[in-house]
Each structure stands twice: as C-alpha cells, then as structure tokens.
Amino acid sequence: MLPIVFFDGYCILCNGFVSFVFRRDKKHIFHFAPLQGKTAGKMLDKDDIDGLESIVYVDESGVYKRSDAVLRILTGMGGFYKILAIFRIVPRFLRDGVYDFIARHRYRWFGTRDACRMPSPEDRGRILD
Numbered sequence: 001m002l003p004i005v006f007f008d009g010y011c012i013l014c015n016g017f018v019s020f021v022f023r024r025d026k027k028h029i030f031h032f033a034p035l036q037g038k039t040a041g042k043m044l045d046k047d048d049i050d051g052l053e054s055i056v057y058v059d060e061s062g063v064y065k066r067s068d069a070v071l072r073i074l075t076g077m078g079g080f081y082k083i084l085a086i087f088r089i090v091p092r093f094l095r096d097g098v099y100d101f102i103a104r105h106r107y108r109w110f111g112t113r114d115a116c117r118m119p120s121p122e123d124r125g126r127i128l129d
Contacts, residue, residue: 009036
C-alpha cells in the first residue's frame with residue numbers, strides 16, 4: 001500500500017496536485033488519501049493532520065512533509081521529474097518558507113471544495129478511504 005500521498009481533500013490546489021501526479025503516475029506507484037480520512041487517522045500523528053497545511057508523503061523510508069514531501073513525490077515519478085531533485089540543495093528552511101506561504105493562502109487563492117475528491121471506479125484501488 002506504500003507509498004501514500006496524504007492531501008487536504010477540500011483544497012482545490014491540493015486536489016490539483018493529486019490529479020497532476022495521478023495522471024503522470026503510469027506505473028501506479030502512488031496511493032492517495034485525504035488527511036481528513038480514516039487512513040490518515042491510523043497512519044499519521046495528530047500533529048500531521050490538525051493543521052491540514054501540508055502534503056504528507058509516506059514511503060518505506062519514512063514520513064515527509066511540506067517541500068520534502070513534494071520533492072520526493074515528483075522525483076519518485078521518474079523521467080523528467082527526477083531532475084527536480086536538484087532543489088534539495090536549497091536549504092529546507094527556504095523551501096518550506098515558500099511552501100508555508102502558499103499553504104497559508106491556498107484557500108483564498110484557489111478556493112475549496114464542499115466535499116473530498118471522489119475516485120472514479122477505475123481509480124478506486126489507488127485512492128484510499
């Protein structure tokens with residue numbers, strides 16, 4: 001079931017990121033689950049869920065948040081996206097500063113949905129709860 005990308009199911013920006021990854025994940029490596037769901041409640045610390053201001057990525061090597069999560073997801077897709085690993089040389093406090101700024105304003109800039117994303121029948125195996 002790993003790796004899993006946890007995301008804010010009500011956030012349009014977060015859902016857009018999930019759709020972006022989902023469409024490009026031809027090998028079906030990733031599973032996805034909303035931070036508001038049962039899987040997140042079972043697998044993540046309460047602190048990871050409470051703020052709902054971070055993409056959280058869990059794989060065999062650990063739990064990653066914010067810019068680390070996004071970079072691991074993108075580079076894990078392979079192909080052209082592996083080149084984005086170069087951004088790991090940027091100090092985390094700078095990467096996370098940009099990430100946090102966007103996260104604080106994402107609802108105002110991009111909006112929210114009234115309900116979490118519903119998977120299509122063919123996608124149900126990759127989207128948890």
